[in-house]
Amino acid sequence: MSTDIQSPRSGKVSGGKIAPQYRRGAGSKGNFEMFAWLFMRLSGVVLVVLIFGHLFVNLMVGEGIHGIDFGFVAGKWADPFWQFWDLAMLWLAMLHGTNGVRTIINDYAEKDATRLWLKVVLYAATVVIVVLGTLVIFTFNPCPVANGVQLPGGFCPAP
Amino acid sequence: MPTKPAGTLYRGREGMWSWVGHRITGVVIFFFLLVHVLDTSLVRVSPEAYTAVIGAYKNPLMALGETGLVAAIVFHAFNGLRVIAIDFWKKGAKYQRQLLWTVLVLWLVVFGAFAIRHLSLALGGH
Numbered sequence: 001m002s003t004d005i006q007s008p009r010s011g012k013v014s015g016g017k018i019a020p021q022y023r024r025g026a027g028s029k030g031n032f033e034m035f036a037w038l039f040m041r042l043s044g045v046v047l048v049v050l051i052f053g054h055l056f057v058n059l060m061v062g063e064g065i066h067g068i069d070f071g072f073v074a075g076k077w078a079d080p081f082w083q084f085w086d087l088a089m090l091w092l093a094m095l096h097g098t099n100g101v102r103t104i105i106n107d108y109a110e111k112d113a114t115r116l117w118l119k120v121v122l123y124a125a126t127v128v129i130v131v132l133g134t135l136v137i138f139t140f141n142p143c144p145v146a147n148g149v150q151l152p153g154g155f156c157p158a159p
Numbered sequence: 160m161p162t163k164p165a166g167t168l169y170r171g172r173e174g175m176w177s178w179v180g181h182r183i184t185g186v187v188i189f190f191f192l193l194v195h196v197l198d199t200s201l202v203r204v205s206p207e208a209y210t211a212v213i214g215a216y217k218n219p220l221m222a223l224g225e226t227g228l229v230a231a232i233v234f235h236a237f238n239g240l241r242v243i244a245i246d247f248w249k250k251g252a253k254y255q256r257q258l259l260w261t262v263l264v265l266w267l268v269v270f271g272a273f274a275i276r277h278l279s280l281a282l283g284g285h
């Protein structure tokens with residue numbers, strides 16, 4: 001004789017016991033909030049490594065902040081390792097931060113219209129920053145040219 | 160409609176204040192992140208534009224601001240790991256107070272080391 005043990009809160013177990021408004025999985029939002037919660041924790045762990053590494057390499061080593069200029073950025077992005085590092089940091093930090101601010105808006109903005117517009121502004125800013133940052137990382141040119149003239153301060157191959 | 164809430168859900172002590180600190184530091188970091196992506200984007204405008212804006216980060220007043228920002232980042236990072244421990248470790252919720260004190264000790268050590276190094280680089284000898 002075998003008995004099937006249902007997982008808690010599954011349809012068969014909770015069918016009659018949990019009031020419909022508290023039942024999970026049937027809402028219009030699906031599992032979005034659960035994935036958002038999980039994403040905050042997963043991205044958070046990765047961001048600790050990425051940002052601590054970023055701060056250490058840029059500010060603690062060598063002459064620290066005085067070493068940062070166009071050449072420093074050019075040197076880092078000549079290496080796909082740092083391009084990928086910064087890309088991952090950009091995307092994860094922006095999504096993590098956007099979801100955090102979304103939570104705060106939901107908590108404190110009481111009117112539906114206020115919540116909506118604050119989130120429209122938030123998401124617009126997020127899209128602009130993520131797209132801009134991604135383009136900058138991948139279209140970076142160590143030897144920028146304007147009107148056929150090399151801009152001063154660039155790193156250009158010897159003619 | 161009551162004009163004032165009848166009571167409060169905020170229960171004070173370590174749990175609430177760490178949550179308040181996490182929110183405030185999170186918002187501060189987010190707004191800096193927006194600015195930081197914009198200033199870094201100047202590398203696509205010209206080397207001189209980037210060098211000019213980075214020059215602003217090198218003045219002593221900004222060095223204090225950067226130190227404050229890193230204080231916020233280090234707290235948010237360690238307290239975030241505490242939140243993960245509370246959520247996923249069986250005894251996390253029971254020891255959340257002790258975890259917060261661990262966070263604060265780690266914060267002091269890591270932030271202290273950063274502040275000494277960054278301020279002596281930023282304020283000294285240039």
